[in-house]
Amino acid sequence: MSIEIIFFGQLADKTGCSNVVVDNPGSIDTLSMVMKMQYPNLATAKFVIAVNNKIVFDNEPIEENAKLAFMPPFSGG
Amino acid sequence: MKEFILRYQRQITLEGFGMEAQEKLSKAKVLVIGAGGLGCPVLQYLAAAGIGYLGVADDDTIQFSNLNRQILFGQEDIGQYKVDIAAAKLNALNDRVKIITYQERWNQQMCIEHFPNYDIIVDATDNFASRYMINDACVLLDKPLVFGAVSKYEGQLAVFNVVSNDIAVNYRDIFPTPPKNDEVLNCAEGGVLGVLPGTIGVMQATEVIKLITGVGAPLANQMLTYNALNNQYITIQLIKNSEAIKTSPTTLDIFMQTNYAHLCS
Numbered sequence: 001m002s003i004e005i006i007f008f009g010q011l012a013d014k015t016g017c018s019n020v021v022v023d024n025p026g027s028i029d030t031l032s033m034v035m036k037m038q039y040p041n042l043a044t045a046k047f048v049i050a051v052n053n054k055i056v057f058d059n060e061p062i063e064e065n066a067k068l069a070f071m072p073p074f075s076g077g
Numbered sequence: 078m079k080e081f082i083l084r085y086q087r088q089i090t091l092e093g094f095g096m097e098a099q100e101k102l103s104k105a106k107v108l109v110i111g112a113g114g115l116g117c118p119v120l121q122y123l124a125a126a127g128i129g130y131l132g133v134a135d136d137d138t139i140q141f142s143n144l145n146r147q148i149l150f151g152q153e154d155i156g157q158y159k160v161d162i163a164a165a166k167l168n169a170l171n172d173r174v175k176i177i178t179y180q181e182r183w184n185q186q187m188c189i190e191h192f193p194n195y196d197i198i199v200d201a202t203d204n205f206a207s208r209y210m211i212n213d214a215c216v217l218l219d220k221p222l223v224f225g226a227v228s229k230y231e232g233q234l235a236v237f238n239v240v241s242n243d244i245a246v247n248y249r250d251i252f253p254t255p256p257k258n259d260e261v262l263n264c265a266e267g268g269v270l271g272v273l274p275g276t277i278g279v280m281q282a283t284e285v286i287k288l289i290t291g292v293g294a295p296l297a298n299q300m301l302t303y304n305a306l307n308n309q310y311i312t313i314q315l316i317k318n319s320e321a322i323k324t325s326p327t328t329l330d331i332f333m334q335t336n337y338a339h340l341c342s
Contacts, residue, residue: 006311008302009228010267046256050313055251055300057318069311071302072260073252074226074233076269077115077203 001064005035009072014041024066029059031068047072084171085127098290099127103173105289106194108132110183110211111201112159114146114274115225115281119199121149122282124167124174128289131167132195134179134187135159145271183207185333188214197285199223201278205255205341212237212248213326213335221288224248225274225281229267230305232277235315236284239297246298249321255341273305 003024012018016039025031028049036043049056050069062068082089085099107128109119112135123131137159139150147159154162160178167176181187183202188210192198198220200211208226215222215238222237237247280301287293301312326332 008304009231044260046252046260048251053312054314055316057316057320069302069313071233071300071313072228073205073256074228074231075203075205075208076227076267077111077113077201077225077274 003031003062003064003066003068005068005070007070008047009074011042011045011047011070011072014045015039024062024064027059027061028056031062035070042070045072081173084173088126093292094290098292101290102127102286103129105196106130106132107197107199107285107289108134108191108195109199109201110134110207111203112147112149112163113137113143113201113203114227114269114271115278116199116201117147117149117163118275118278119201119225119282119285120163120167121170122279123285124171124176126282126286127171128174128285130175130177132177132179132191133160133163133167134181134183135163136180136182146269146274148275183211185210185214185335185337188218189329189333192218192220195220197221197223197288199225199281199285201225201281206337208248209255209341210335210337213332216247216249216325217329217332222247223281223284223288225277227269227274227277230270230273232273232280232303232305233300234277234280234284234296234303235300236288236296239288239295241295241297244298244317246315246317247321247325249325250315250318251300253318253320253324270305276303276305 001024002021004021006019007015025034047070139154149163149166160180164176164178221239224235226233238245287295298315299312
């Protein structure tokens with residue numbers, strides 16, 4: 001089963017895509033690791049992760065078919 | 078009184094708004110920090126809507142490269158201070174609005190001195206040092222903060238320090254520490270579509286009006302992101318972050334001693 005990830009702002013530049021569908025790695029920590037291996041530029045980026053439109057900070061399990069958002073801070077005005 | 082009713086007729090006529098909400102606006106004091114891409118539309122719509130007392134802070138002068146998005150300014154204003162031109166334009170739009178200008182780089186002392194005089198603070202700045210400073214001061218001084226930020230074709234909007242369902246999140250609950258300089262681009266490096274800060278700025282003005290009048294539900298404990306390229310609006314539910322307590326100044330003394338410029342470089 002898969003999950004969809006949307007990359008916001010500069011994260012899309014760093015990964016080269018604005019969204020990607022991947023196999024569900026099961027948890028937030030594993031996902032972070034997998035994504036940083038797949039997209040090495042993410043390792044130096046700052047971002048938060050939202051799962052199904054809720055921000056998460058802990059190593060929570062990821063439901064099947066979840067929609068995730070990787071969101072960086074913006075400073076421009 | 079007749080002019081008041083005529084000027085705001087379209088709002089007063091609104092169901093759920095009326096004279097009561099209009100009078101709340103005319104008594105409200107709002108401080109807008111930054112009179113750039115976000116600040117211009119925020120100021121313009123708040124002045125037009127009839128906010129009683131509007132603070133405008135910016136230390137910059139008007140450059141040619143500002144004109145694609147900073148819509149209070151024209152070619153003839155190049156080189157003039159933004160706050161001076163903004164005040165003149167806003168006064169011409171609505172001379173019943175009292176405009177206070179601060180032609181200074183906003184700093185910690187100014188937060189402590191001036192925030193207590195305002196009902197709502199609007200962050201329309203363009204750098205993390207100012208954003209973290211304003212956020213921390215609003216937490217310590219218990220002021221609602223309407224946050225807006227843009228990058229290239231995307232924007233973020235949030236209302237901080239407003240209690241909803243017994244919690245009130247702030248920027249540090251999303252990003253407890255500022256990014257390093259090499260982790261993000263600014264507008265000068267990354268560019269920004271001119272209408273984008275307009276969209277986000279108008280949304281900030283909308284949140285200010287909602288907070289003052291009590292009409293609708295403000296974007297408390299949520300962050301909205303907008304992508305102009307695909308019309309994608311996503312609203313994320315926020316929660317308190319245990320890391321934020323460790324990184325936020327807990328007293329005004331600690332706040333005053335914090336070196337924000339250093340923190341964000």
